[in-house]
Amino acid sequence: MALKFPIFMDAQSTTPCDPRVVEAMLPYFTEKFGHPASRNHPFGWEAEGAVDAARQKLARLIGARDPKELVFTSGGTEAINLALKGAAEMYREKGNHIVTTVIEQRAGLDTCKRLERQGFEVTYLPVGPGGLVDVDEVRKAITNKTILVSVMFANNEIGTLQDIAGLGRLAKEKGVIFHTDATQAVGKVPVNVEALGVDLLSCTAHLMYGPKGVGALYVRRKGPRVRLAPMIDGGGHERGMRSGTLPVPLIVGFGRAAEICEEIMPEESARLATLRDRLQDLILSSVDEAFLNGDPERRLPQNLNISFAYVEGESVLMGLNRETALSSGSACTSATLEPSYVIAALGASTELAHSSIRFSLHRFNTEEEVEVVAKRTIEVVKRLRDMSPLYELAKEGVDLKSIQWKAE
């Protein structure tokens, strides 16, 4: 098949919607348009049945005991807000301390910042050079005022997978609630809230080949029963935790996306890991001073993050963007020129944090696309370095740190 440009390898910003998902959604925009809370006619029953079926599919994918443990939201951001703010408000009498990490996505970090302004205390734990948070550090951070631990499942930039089972055990032992932002993990790697001891889990459809505008929060109902103060008041939908008319077509799509992910996950993750490894080998074997970011083993199969010394990540992206869609960080911060706070948290220099590129593969990428993206990336990095006086000096053996740049 002829290659189609631009090639999309930015699937950790969003995934393309699977055509099977679109097909499942379509009737719910047209003939099956009922309101799921209309209890007194067949249009409502049909919509309610469709929402229930989707809820069951998602519950199965994440190993929830009861589909009622899922609350539909507008996406991952809202699910994370509800988890953190909802738990903070509900358990305020018990304590005012939250433990999280410095590499959470902005939805988690900004929500914590707001809670700090409201009198909560938040500990932001550092991560190791591979992006892993040490469970013992979390243990040390927990005090008798701690109500919640929130650690992301898989990082959106470097793909690092945290020790969720270890954190779940610790949370149980200490009697604190454990939330994980699993928006990048659900549908990509096995997730089982029961086996992992997760109490609250956020996820989103648009990162698992579903539509944008719908997400979910898993809220444990048994052992312990977690209660949340709602953030949106209204008709009492979603068992009072999130009012508002449910977007039935989007929820149907979310359910279908979950079903497909569950069905093909072992085969798909193996295929994407092979493609990712090929991309990594091609690039690292032909570009010097290119560094892999994140843990090389404990990471999402579709993620590859590399820093190219002496070139700006943004320049690489500009050199490639007519034919390849990549990212220099998360979609929400790539509008600013700040270096990646995630890469900086790994202990990298500001220069290397500025030079990171994220390649994230998806279900429809091919081997041919991987070859082309690798080839073009290598060309662009080499061309930029040819124009870089810094690279030239470094190649001549000059220690760049020893140079006094300031004019007298």
Ligand SMILES: Cc1ncc(COP(=O)(O)O)c(C=O)c1O
């Ligand atoms: C780790 C992580 N958390 C949360 C979100 C926000 O999810 P949404 O875009 O559905 O609001 C994203 C989005 O990319 C993400 O990568």
